[in-house]
């Protein structure tokens with residue numbers, strides 16, 4: 422239970438301490454602080470047993486570093502690491518927020534993120550011990566907004582972690598329906614029959630081998646009728662990527678249940694934005710399929726006439742993400758999008774050379790690329806821009822069709838350029854999150870597992 426109140430509720434307290442600046446504390450805390458040996462270094466955590474000297478049993482003192490170097494990312498790292506280290510040893514906690522008002526937004530977010538635990542599917546639920554957290558603060562609005570964002574990111578993490586016998590294309594569509602209903606968004610679910618009528622063949626082909634039929638989910642939020650600007654966010658929703666006929670090796674294939682992390686991130690972004698209601702026009706598109714081998718599956722060599730009319734020769738059925746995305750990009754253009762951003766666990770190549778530290782970013786617009794990079798810095802998510810020289814596209818030339826779906830080298834770049842060629846003259850950015858969607862080690866903010874990246878960047882970008 423997470424909340425914000427004006428006064429003490431629980432038996433343990435966490436307070437902040439700067440290295441070079443004295444924050445104001447209530448009288449009873451000041452006495453305790455006299456016993457503190459915390460130097461105020463960033464993330465330094467000291468536990469004081471109050472021995473009855475005040476109303477709290479334990480006081481946790483958390484260093485925030487120096488005021489000059491302090492920012493919202495540092496605050497989230499410090500508070501996240503503190504919560505993570507104490508969340509299995511105490512049951513309740515008050516946090517005294519005596520920082521600047523806008524930091525409440527970050528406090529709210531990081532509490533949600535650091536307390537989250539993926540419960541899996543187990544007979545007995547295992548919860549973190551720390552179930553009651555109260556922020557003592559006068560910045561209720563900022564903190565509540567932070568809770569909305571953190572909660573939406575946790576929704577993404579859950580969806581990414583759940584297996585593909587739960588998260589099917591139908592399940593993704595149902596989640597979108599829930600978000601639309603809860604947040605009053607327009608929704609259209611284009612089913613297999615309608616996809617056929619419309620000629621969304623790339624989505625249909627990738628989904629052909631599966632018993633779970635594909636869908637294209639469209640959510641709309643129009644918050645600024647005076648503007649013609651529309652941003653489309655498109656998330657890759659492959660609920661399981663076996664590779665199809667170009668079957669992946671068995672080792673590690675279970676991780677391909679998270680090949681819908683882009684879709685989850687788009688859903689989480691819309692979940693948050695439907696509550697935060699920015700003055701922006703946003704379309705969210707989620708092509709969702711299961712990529713399976715079968716007697717009915719699409720095959721290497723097949724030529725697909727995609728939604729915009731361009732034809733693609735399939736070289737690898739494992740390069741399926743770009744196929745479902747190219748139909749969605751064409752559809753976004755038709756709907757009048759002026760900015761298109763896709764989010765996809767698209768290439769092993771990207772995760773190999775950027776790891777989990779940076780997501781790959783490929784864009785035809787310096788302005789859009791820089792705004793994503795800068796927004797990412799503000800929230801602590803990193804994006805590294807990839808080159809997009811047209812020469813890389815030479816790899817995708819073929820006699821059989823307008824282009825092939827896979828080349829020979831520079832996988833992440835070629836995949837991004839494949840998508841960019843469908844966006845044509847519309848501002849376009851592609852985010853390859855193959856290495857960032859999950860983390861084996863976790864970070865200051867969250868435990869190992871799904872990260873929810875780049876949901877916070879998307880939310881912030883669309884709130885501006």
Ligand code: BES
Nearest residue numbers: 662737739740766767768769770827855
């Ligand atoms: N879903 C994978 C990419 C991926 C790999 C995500 C590892 C997360 C971790 C994607 O559909 C894929 O299989 N890409 C191929 C493309 C190749 C066949 C051109 C890849 O990167 O190997």
Ligand code: ZN
Nearest residue numbers: 662739740741
């Ligand atoms: Zn694949």
Ligand code: ZN
Nearest residue numbers: 659662680742
């Ligand atoms: Zn994939």
